[in-house]
Amino acid sequence: MADGYGSAITQPVQLLVVEDDDDIADPLIEGLVLEGFAPTRARTGAEAIESVGRAGFVLLDLGLPDLDGGEVCRRIRMSTDVPIIVVTARDDELDRVRLLEIGADDYVIKPFGFRELVARIRAVLRRLDRCEASVELIQDIGGIRIDRRSRRVTSDAGQVELTPKEFDLLAFLTEEPGTVRTREEIISKVWDEHWWGPTNTLDVHIASLRRKLGDPGAITTLRGVGYRYDAQ
Numbered sequence: 763m764a765d766g767y768g769s770a771i772t773q774p775v776q777l778l779v780v781e782d783d784d785d786i787a788d789p790l791i792e793g794l795v796l797e798g799f800a801p802t803r804a805r806t807g808a809e810a811i812e813s814v815g816r817a818g819f820v821l822l823d824l825g826l827p828d829l830d831g832g833e834v835c836r837r838i839r840m841s842t843d844v845p846i847i848v849v850t851a852r853d854d855e856l857d858r859v860r861l862l863e864i865g866a867d868d869y870v871i872k873p874f875g876f877r878e879l880v881a882r883i884r885a886v887l888r889r890l891d892r893c894e895a896s897v898e899l900i901q902d903i904g905g906i907r908i909d910r911r912s913r914r915v916t917s918d919a920g921q922v923e924l925t926p927k928e929f930d931l932l933a934f935l936t937e938e939p940g941t942v943r944t945r946e947e948i949i950s951k952v953w954d955e956h957w958w959g960p961t962n963t964l965d966v967h968i969a970s971l972r973r974k975l976g977d978p979g980a981i982t983t984l985r986g987v988g989y990r991y992d993a994q
Contacts, residue, residue, distance in 0.1 A: 764868060775799050775800065775819050776818045776819070777794060777801045777818065778821065779803045780809075781926075782825075784898065786823075789981075797880050798884075799819075799966065801871075802816075807828050807830075810834055810838070811838060814838050815841075818845075819846075820885070821847050821879075822848050822849065823848075831850070832861060832972055843913050847869065850870075850871055850872065857958065862953060863927055865926035867906070868882050871927055901923065903936055903991075904975075904991075905977070908933060915932065916978065917976070922974055924971075928971055931968070932936075932971055934952050935981065937993070942990045943988075944988040945987070968989060979993070979994035980992060
């Protein structure tokens, strides 16, 4: 992926800035251009949803005039796996947890430094590059098919309806079947390396995955250590 940084760039990332305030958007876009990105702008949630198909990355402000930014994030994630960083003034743990649960890849809290924002964009892009380079895009395992391009899981009974984080969790566990993944490793890769949320979040997601996959034995618990995907 050409990502707007480094010496091997061939094409800048098309970055959609969703921000209704000109005083914030104008200097932000100017700075992103200087960093090698190709930003465009949407002023409303509806415009963002309509324009996201042409974007390679979304920078989404929550305070939009027409739709709640969280709802915009949810709708974007339903149709595409484009990376999303949310910009929020809500320094509340539950709000931040909810944003990650509905599909945001990362967040920054206002007021934020421009260098921090660029670093977070690049970190998300690097993480996606590593994933795309090392993992099968379509994987048949344990009686299910995982399509990492469309973020869909299917079985003989049809599509398995997973939340964004449930899909991310399953995709990570099945990267190396039979390999033990520690709790800390899973939280860091699937949620965030600076995760602040409740410690039982992972266990709740594992329980939901087992139920939806219809195979409680597919994911093995190693008490005090983590989890392992065993279905072949």
